[in-house]
Amino acid sequence: MKDILFIDACVRPESRTRYLAEEVLRKLDGKVTRLDLYKEDLRPLDLDTLSRRNELSAAGNFEDPVFRYAKQFAAAEKIVMAAPYWDLSFPSILKVYMEHISVVGITFRYDENGIPRGLCSADSLIYLVTAGGPIYQNLGYEYVKAVCEVFYGISPIRCFSAEDLDVIGADTECILGEAVQKIREAVI
Ligand SMILES: Cc1cc2nc3c(=O)[nH]c(=O)nc-3n(C[C@H](O)[C@H](O)[C@H](O)COP(=O)(O)O)c2cc1C
Numbered sequence: 001m002k003d004i005l006f007i008d009a010c011v012r013p014e015s016r017t018r019y020l021a022e023e024v025l026r027k028l029d030g031k032v033t034r035l036d037l038y039k040e041d042l043r044p045l046d047l048d049t050l051s052r053r054n055e056l057s058a059a060g061n062f063e064d065p066v067f068r069y070a071k072q073f074a075a076a077e078k079i080v081m082a083a084p085y086w087d088l089s090f091p092s093i094l095k096v097y098m099e100h101i102s103v104v105g106i107t108f109r110y111d112e113n114g115i116p117r118g119l120c121s122a123d124s125l126i127y128l129v130t131a132g133g134p135i136y137q138n139l140g141y142e143y144v145k146a147v148c149e150v151f152y153g154i155s156p157i158r159c160f161s162a163e164d165l166d167v168i169g170a171d172t173e174c175i176l177g178e179a180v181q182k183i184r185e186a187v188i
Helices: 016-027 047-058 065-075 092-101 139-152 172-185
Strands: 002-008 030-036 078-082 108-110 116-118 125-130 157-162
Touching: 002 016, 002 065, 016 078, 016 125, 016 157, 016 172, 030 065, 047 065, 065 092, 092 139, 116 139, 125 139, 139 157, 157 172
Parallel strands: 002 030, 002 078, 078 125, 125 157
Antiparallel strands: 108 116
């Protein structure tokens, strides 16, 4: 039984992105921890929080709650992330979350040559995205993939998507059905 972390950056109760994520979660065998980012008290790292975090890190004290998201992310054995396509990327709350998990000594370290080395346990990350129109550039996914591969040592990173959902006359059921089918057929 794997520890699966579901990072939910979908604000709408009827979110179609979360709907796809639930399909992935049904397929996976493990204990799912759900992290609804909109229910967390997540704020951008301001000067106070960053200074405090730096002091604690320098003292090797990672017990403070400020490190809880980084520790949870590092410990997860599989990660599922759902984020709608907003402004070619993802909702800002996910970027705030990414700032909180970026902690040297928890999610990654620098080796003697200054190369980042991942400290995360996850064997893969599955990213879900849905878009109102076409996904021209999947910048949110590309960003998460780069950070996970370069810093956190998580690979593979995979994406399942559904596009054109807000286009007038779109058959949303059919579009989502095709995405669900791809998830069901995938080896994840
Ligand atoms: C703030 C905001 C920005 C958006 N930006 C884009 C965009 O750049 N391209 C696009 O195709 N759709 C865009 N959309 C539409 C959403 O991607 C689309 O409705 C998506 O399916 C919403 O996901 P959900 O059903 O999980 O909430 C945007 C929607 C919002 C609210």
